Amino acid sequence: MVGARKVTLADVAARAGVSATTASYILNGRSAEMRISTDAERRVREAVADLGYRPNRNARSLRTATTKTIGVITDFVASGMFSSRLIAGANAAARARDHLLVIGETEGDPEVERLLVEEMVDRQVDGILYVTRTTVRIPVPTHLPVGRTVLLNCSDVDGELPSVLPDEEEGGRTAARTLLAAGLREGVYVVGEDPTPQAVAGIQRLAGIREEFTASGVALGGVLSCDWSVEDAYEAVHAWLGRGHRPRGLVCLNDRIAMGVYQALSAHGLAVPGDVSVISFDGSELATWLRPRVTSVELPFVEMGGLAVELLLDPARTPGTQSLVAMPLVPGASIGRAAAVSRA
Amino acid sequence: MVGARKVTLADVAARAGVSATTASYILNGRSAEMRISTDAERRVREAVADLGYRPNRNARSLRTATTKTIGVITDFVASGMFSSRLIAGANAAARARDHLLVIGETEGDPEVERLLVEEMVDRQVDGILYVTRTTVRIPVPTHLPVGRTVLLNCSDVDGELPSVLPDEEEGGRTAARTLLAAGLREGVYVVGEDPTPQAVAGIQRLAGIREEFTASGVALGGVLSCDWSVEDAYEAVHAWLGRGHRPRGLVCLNDRIAMGVYQALSAHGLAVPGDVSVISFDGSELATWLRPRVTSVELPFVEMGGLAVELLLDPARTPGTQSLVAMPLVPGASIGRAAAVSRA
DNA sequence: CTGTTAGCGCCTTCAA
DNA sequence: TTGAAGGCGCTAACAG
Numbered sequence: 001m002v003g004a005r006k007v008t009l010a011d012v013a014a015r016a017g018v019s020a021t022t023a024s025y026i027l028n029g030r031s032a033e034m035r036i037s038t039d040a041e042r043r044v045r046e047a048v049a050d051l052g053y054r055p056n057r058n059a060r061s062l063r064t065a066t067t068k069t070i071g072v073i074t075d076f077v078a079s080g081m082f083s084s085r086l087i088a089g090a091n092a093a094a095r096a097r098d099h100l101l102v103i104g105e106t107e108g109d110p111e112v113e114r115l116l117v118e119e120m121v122d123r124q125v126d127g128i129l130y131v132t133r134t135t136v137r138i139p140v141p142t143h144l145p146v147g148r149t150v151l152l153n154c155s156d157v158d159g160e161l162p163s164v165l166p167d168e169e170e171g172g173r174t175a176a177r178t179l180l181a182a183g184l185r186e187g188v189y190v191v192g193e194d195p196t197p198q199a200v201a202g203i204q205r206l207a208g209i210r211e212e213f214t215a216s217g218v219a220l221g222g223v224l225s226c227d228w229s230v231e232d233a234y235e236a237v238h239a240w241l242g243r244g245h246r247p248r249g250l251v252c253l254n255d256r257i258a259m260g261v262y263q264a265l266s267a268h269g270l271a272v273p274g275d276v277s278v279i280s281f282d283g284s285e286l287a288t289w290l291r292p293r294v295t296s297v298e299l300p301f302v303e304m305g306g307l308a309v310e311l312l313l314d315p316a317r318t319p320g321t322q323s324l325v326a327m328p329l330v331p332g333a334s335i336g337r338a339a340a341v342s343r344a
Numbered sequence: 345m346v347g348a349r350k351v352t353l354a355d356v357a358a359r360a361g362v363s364a365t366t367a368s369y370i371l372n373g374r375s376a377e378m379r380i381s382t383d384a385e386r387r388v389r390e391a392v393a394d395l396g397y398r399p400n401r402n403a404r405s406l407r408t409a410t411t412k413t414i415g416v417i418t419d420f421v422a423s424g425m426f427s428s429r430l431i432a433g434a435n436a437a438a439r440a441r442d443h444l445l446v447i448g449e450t451e452g453d454p455e456v457e458r459l460l461v462e463e464m465v466d467r468q469v470d471g472i473l474y475v476t477r478t479t480v481r482i483p484v485p486t487h488l489p490v491g492r493t494v495l496l497n498c499s500d501v502d503g504e505l506p507s508v509l510p511d512e513e514e515g516g517r518t519a520a521r522t523l524l525a526a527g528l529r530e531g532v533y534v535v536g537e538d539p540t541p542q543a544v545a546g547i548q549r550l551a552g553i554r555e556e557f558t559a560s561g562v563a564l565g566g567v568l569s570c571d572w573s574v575e576d577a578y579e580a581v582h583a584w585l586g587r588g589h590r591p592r593g594l595v596c597l598n599d600r601i602a603m604g605v606y607q608a609l610s611a612h613g614l615a616v617p618g619d620v621s622v623i624s625f626d627g628s629e630l631a632t633w634l635r636p637r638v639t640s641v642e643l644p645f646v647e648m649g650g651l652a653v654e655l656l657l658d659p660a661r662t663p664g665t666q667s668l669v670a671m672p673l674v675p676g677a678s679i680g681r682a683a684a685v686s687r688a
Numbered sequence: 689c690t691g692t693t694a695g696c697g698c699c700t701t702c703a704a
Numbered sequence: 705t706t707g708a709a710g711g712c713g714c715t716a717a718c719a720g
Contacts, residue, residue: 008713019691024715035689057466058405059713062696067402069446069467084428091449095456100463102413102446105435112439119444122401123413230633256633263635266610286630289574289600291607352697363707368699379705403697406712692719697712704707 007053015047016040023047027055061124070094070312071120072103073113074131082284082301083133086152089305090129097313099126110141117143127312130154135165136198147315152308153301155200155322164308164323168201171297171327172208175251175279176216178295182335184249184277185218191233191261192253193225202228202253205281209251221247226260228253233260241268249335252280255287258294273336283330293332300325351397359391360384367391371399405468414438414656415464416447417457418475426628426645427477430496433649434473441657443470454485461487471656474498479509480542491659496652497645499666508652508667512545515641515671516552519595519623520560522639526679528593528621529562535577535605536597537569546572546597549625553595565591570604572597577604585612593679596624599631602638617680627674637676644669 013023018040025034026044047053061067072090076083087103094101102125104116120128127148130140140156151163179188190209194202206223213220226236233256241264252258258280265276272278272292280287283298304325311323357367362384369378370388391397405411416434420427435445446469448460464472471492474484484500495507523532534553538546550567557564570580577600585608596602602624609620616622616636624631627642648669655667 009715010713020714021692021716022690025690028715037689040690054462054466056406056468056713058402058411058468059696060715061402062400062406062698062713063715065696087447088449091447095448100446100448100467102444103431103435104439104444105432118398122398123444124400124402230635234635259633289603291574291578353699354697364698365700365708366706369706372699381705384705400697403712404699406697406714407699409712690720692717694715694717696714699712700710702707702709704705 007051009053009055011051012044012047012053015051016043018044065124066126067124068099069123069125070099070101070309071117071123071125071128072101072131073116073120073128074103074105074133075108076105076133082282082299083131083153085301086131086305089302090131090152090309091305092302093306093309097309099309099313113141114143117141117145121145129308129312130161131308134199135168135201137200138198148312150308150312152304159321162311162321162323164304164311164325166201166299166304166327167324168204168327169208169211170324171281172205172210173212174208174327174329175205175281175297176209176212178279178329178335179249179251179277180212180216180218182249182277182337187221187246187248188213188218188251189221189247189249190223190251190253191226191237192228192257193223194228194253195225201281205253226257228257230256230260230263233257234263235260237261237264238267241265241270246270247276249277249279252278252294255280255282255284255290255294255296258296259286259290262290262294272334277335279335281327283328287330287332290332290334292334294334295332296330297327298330300327351395353397353399355395356388356391356397359395360387362388409468410470411468412443413467413469414443414445414653415460415467415469415472416445416475417460417464417472418447418449418477419452420449420477426626426643427475427497429645430475430649433646434475434496434653435649436646437650437653441653443653443657457485458487461485461489465489473652473656474505475652478543479512479545481544482542492656494652494656496648503665506655506665506667508648508655508669510545510643510648510671511668512548512671513552513555514668515625516549516554517556518552518671518673519549519625519641520553520556522623522673522679523593523595523621524556524560524562526593526621526681531565531590531592532557532562532595533565533591533593534567534595534597535570535581536572536601537567538572538597539569545625549597570601572601574600574604574607577601578607579604581605581608582611585609585614590614591620593621593623596622596638599624599626599628599634599638599640602640603630603634606634606638616678621679623679625671627672631674631676634676634678636678638678639676640674641671642674644671 009020009023013020023044026041031041091101106113129152131152132154136154149161151161155163226232252261270276278294280294280296283296287294287296353364353367357364367388370385375385438445450457473496475496476498480498493505495505499507570576596605614620624638624640627640631638631640
């Protein structure tokens, strides 16, 4: 029951026996600066309480040309299974800075995207967060307001707009290090080489993994290519195992692949981590649902969303055009300490 | 690069050689009604194009006291794994009616909730969608603007506010019917009786299942109680199977439970659907990831979100205080046609 | 310290 | 068919 009828600042001022100006100053916390008498202040605050006054933010926005609102334009993020955490992070940061989020989902349609950007600019949003579900490098829409846009989970091919991304390469190194630290020194394969052209996650993760293995003087067993889906991973690994391969460790490029891999291993009677150690990427809920839980390198979506908002609201803070957020390791129980030297 | 500087309606009018009034009429599609000359109209539209004019929605809102914006207040929906589809549905419907969504997540904090409602009312949202992650029956916050609020996925204990909910009971009947149609007539158990007090989904699903079984003169084997999580379902079913029980069919009260059930069955060497038929609720992505895919009764979140927006924007349409949306069956491969009579 | 005056950009009677 | 004028509610110079 938010009465919210027609109580205006003028009403408050009248009741408090001051001018609207004075009331405005007080309500905007400028009473000290303006040296308003404590008495006037008290009377105004009373009037506000008595009348149940609430400022009309539209009117304020019309004057100040600022709305304390951030526009979020996404492809499928809001509906996505874990990428929605990007929104959650952004939302939390926005709230902490007294901003609200207006969201718009484009479903990948460039025309809808254009419309949404216009809509939001029309609504005077203070900035726009352009968010993608998967980490991609794209030719960014030309109509985004340059000064006030931050790319989240994607980067501009022209590198003009500031962007926030997970540090995939370091994530790859983390995964590799974790396996190496467990004593795995042979028979380690990567599952899920990514064929999608724009997607960068797979490529970078793989690069990090390779780098770390090379640095440790250990050779990677090989790379199995498959789509990033449970079913495709299952098919690929199942067939591969069927041809007699017996890996010691598998690096799954995301949690869904890990699920498919678990299914394939199980179908061949191989145990995790007894026979095969598994590690993956994403750190999603799914990782915790697998049995045993798969150790996963987490996509720091919440943190990324938060950082993006900070950058958007704090122009000066922009450390450069690209911010990489660390991917923490979420321990599971999918990695066995390998016998010093495997003797299968 | 949305120039969006300072092109006002007045500029457009000036360039077109008409008054702001005329320009306003034209841009609001009232030129016919106002019998504006086609020539004036053409000139105005040209001016709009030339100047790249965009209306300032704040100014408009100040006048019209309408913002074409819907406030969405959720507990954890936006970050939730599939409940975010509620938002997706609402968003689509909102866009179709030229509205945008402002979202706010309360993380279950009533104080935050109060603040958010105020914020949104201050911003003159045209209505509020109050959304919960799980289907619950709750004492709804008192400060929601009565005329313009729709509850989504929850209902008011006082039954005052209109609400949109999945038709859980019918969903339960659907699940039961599906199993019965496959010839299962004994050894059917339900997994996941829900202990949470406010949650209604489990209770209603179970009621529907029971009703259908009773109607068919078939006795339910029993009900296994466990939390609605993969791990808990696994533990419960695993222990139960360990005590020698051998079900023919299992109805899992959600997809996560189904996942735990699959794990438990697998651990006991029981095959789906060979040894045991399984059906579940939610129809989430997870259902499609299980091997074989589990047949699931879908939570119609997208449709619910859409309907909620319709009701919010179309006061007259409200058919009553509570709208139930049908839960469609999403076929998987987890149900075997039982031998006419089991003879284990 | 406080009030007066002017708009922000748009919509909408009321006259012409 | 079009224009002039007023005001939505609030903020910010600029006086006093």
